[in-house]
């Protein structure tokens with residue numbers, strides 16, 4: 576059972592900030608290694624800003640799909656329109672926020 580923090584409103588990891596039909600992923604902060612549904616939730620609950628996850632750590636599971644409750648790697652998630660496990664569509668707007676969640680360094 577993976578713990579998801581933040582202000583969740585349902586089992587599929589929607590939160591008070593992002594709760595559209597495709598808002599089903601939680602992301603892990605590199606600093607605290609906790610899953611949050613979004614960086615806003617993280618920053619309300621932690622005393623540090625959300626730290627993006629380094630992309631070279633390809634084996635680390637850093638994305639949690641709320642639809643199938645499985646953890647994904649950055650490669651599993653990035654650039655995909657849907658979850659590779661359960662085919663639930665991801666929010667296409669999330670790609671605009673990649674910089675908040677993943678870093679090249």
Ligand SMILES: [Zn+2]
Pocket residue numbers: 604605606607608609617621623624625626
């Ligand atoms: Zn953190």
Ligand SMILES: [Zn+2]
Pocket residue numbers: 581582590591592593612613614615616617
């Ligand atoms: Zn949130």
Ligand SMILES: [Zn+2]
Pocket residue numbers: 640641642643644645658659660661662663
């Ligand atoms: Zn899934």
